Ligand SMILES: [Zn+2]
């Protein structure tokens with residue numbers, strides 16, 4: 009699934025997909041779902057798919073930059089300077105936090 013449009017919104021990033029579905033990802037959710045080699049190994053990330061809130065050290069996370077990586081992924085730079093995660097569109101679609109997607113899991 010490819011995005012049709014990627015936009016910055018107040019909450020984080022909004023992706024409109026080719027099938028008409030719209031996903032809105034809060035910056036904090038994206039940061040906590042970071043799929044980089046380091047984050048992926050953190051036990052709570054392994055267990056729940058999300059980094060613990062405590063790993064953000066109380067910082068309010070925002071996105072400084074969202075950069076397309078070829079045709080398959082986005083790379084985010086977060087306000088805590090973390091930027092090693094490559095978010096494949098397939099992965100982003102999987103973690104869509106909307107009610108429809110969440111109840112489908
Ligand atoms: Zn990471």
Ligand SMILES: [Zn+2]
Nearest residue numbers: 031104106109
């Ligand atoms: Zn969804």
